[in-house]
Amino acid sequence: MKVFHFTLLLWLISVGPGFSQSIYQGTKPEALVTTASEKAFLAEFNTKFKPDFDATSQYAKLKTTGLDAWEMSLFDARKAQSTFYKSYPQADQFSKPFQQYINACIRWNYWHLLLAYPILRGDSQTAQPNVMSLPSVMVDDLATLSVNDETALPAEPYQNFLFFYVTYFNSKARNFAKYTPTDIQTSLTDKATFARQHLTANVYQYALARVLVENCDRVPPSSVRTVFDMLSKTPNAAGYIAAVKARCGEVMARKDEPVAAASKKKAIDPNAFSFTNEKGELVALDAFKGKVVYLDVWASWCGPCRAEFPFSKQLQERLTKKQKEQTVFLYLSIDDTEDVWKKALNSLQLSGEQGLSKGGWKSRTVQYFGIQSIPRYILINKNGQIIDANAKRPSQTDAILEDILKLIAE
Structure with missing residues (x-):
């Protein structure tokens, strides 16, 4: 069976400096496209919905949009994408792996961009001591979904979701208090521990690698080495180990700098x-x-x-x-x-x-x-x-x- 190899922006859009697909070690999206009808669908889907999956522009947009308006825009976009997919004339001819890929792109892009909202706004609002928490009515439905979805791993929206899922819910476990210079040394290990408690197998492995490459230059080298050791102990981790070393190897070779005295800035009670x-x-x-x-x-x-x-x-x-x-x-x-x-x-x-x-x-x-x-x-x-x-x-x-x-x- 012929596999179509072509570049599609839907696959290549990435978060931040582009760590999602660049470190992913599993099946690549292009390997899931095996028929002319699937290729045609992706071309049409991308033409119609490309802005919805452009993470860079979406991240810029969320910083100037109110929360309610943001969630509504994500809801409407997901509905439009799903309607287009389900009503596509040849949809019933798509292979099961391809169907899983498209469903994952639609489903997890919504959750990825919803959870990104408080995290990215919190990063830009440095004077605020807390990360914004989303209303429970907005996140309750997430509990009905299987967060550990290995069939979704080839979809970049799901990869991005995993990063913000770990980051947001680790923050929730801290009552949304931001890390300070006096406790930043625990931030990476906290996220890794949360991932270990809530994610499994290849999903957990990817999440560990992702939080490492996204955070290794912002935390003490010793904590990077600790989480890297956790990654190294997962099965068949050679690809991820190499990817993380390429990004974080220099950091892991350093010594920790002295931690600022706790008396310098009292934690806000x-x-x-x-x-x-x-x-x-x-x-x-x-x-x-x-x-x-x-x-x-x-x-x-x-x-x-x-x-x-x-x-x-x-x-x-x-x-x-x-x-x-x-x-x-x-x-x-x-x-x-x-x-x-x-x-x-x-x-x-x-x-x-x-x-x-x-x-x-x-x-x-x-x-x-x-x-x-x-x-x-x-x-x-x-x-x-x-x-x-x-x-x-x-x-x-x-x-x-x-x-x-x-x-x-x-």
């Missing part, structure tokens, strides 16, 4: 965050230590925020008296002025603690928590630790109630 209450007094989150805090970030002009308030009331009503005594419902507004905020409070009659963080999208609350859209909900445990930086909405009543009750029981 969530308890240090404060706001103004209705009396004009400054209140710190530390004041609620010993109780579970369900923080609701809102504004008077936010329609979706207001739509959640009746559900918030229902949520509170489902708590027993004892449970209410151990829980704080904190409504923190980012309105521009105190007058607008208090007028809204008089109208809404919200039951709970009230706070104001003036300034809208420039407010301290938005900057501190890396908020890109509201409403935003944050769960804090009795010790004052942020447990879920993007908690479920009150309208997801059963689910968020379960989360709150678990924290009360701790």
Whole structure:
């Protein structure tokens, strides 16, 4: 059977400096194209959807696009790609490996670019201490997919997804706190450990190699050597070992530089965050230590925020008296002025603690928590630790109630 060898931009677009396909050691995409109809489909697909798969331009675009608009654009693009593929006249003649490849490109490009959003924006917003967390409603569907999909490995969108999957969810495990000069030495090993816990076989092997080549020049050489040793112990790793050595060999040969003294920059504690209450007094989150805090970030002009308030009331009503005594419902507004905020409070009659963080999208609350859209909900445990930086909405009543009750029981 003849194999068509030709260059298609869909295959060659890469992330950052181009490490995805350049290090991949498995079946190449061009080997999956075995018929004239498949070649014709790819040519048409590429002509129609090339911008959707241009990672470089997409990364630039996400930095100037709001989160909701970004997710909607990805959703629409995936729908259009899928419709074109499924309605293609010769689609039923495509080989199974080719079908798997196309499905992987469509499916994982959506998730790759969604998870890239908080990571790349976080990299560009160096003054913010936290990586932005995506709303749970945006990422919940990922749990229904098989992240360990070896048939998808030839697809570059899946390769890019794996890199951002490991990076984003490792960040989530840290409550989205960015690494600092005092703990950067653990960043690479943390990601490698996350990959080992959640990925398997060839998928795990690729993910290890990818995080190495993407990060080796930003972390201490000793941590690069540690993760390289993990890669070396995986089966049939010769190709990846050679690729990583070519990129990171010089780094691994160096000695670590002295770690900056921890006293130079004190880690930001969530308890240090404060706001103004209705009396004009400054209140710190530390004041609620010993109780579970369900923080609701809102504004008077936010329609979706207001739509959640009746559900918030229902949520509170489902708590027993004892449970209410151990829980704080904190409504923190980012309105521009105190007058607008208090007028809204008089109208809404919200039951709970009230706070104001003036300034809208420039407010301290938005900057501190890396908020890109509201409403935003944050769960804090009795010790004052942020447990879920993007908690479920009150309208997801059963689910968020379960989360709150678990924290009360701790």
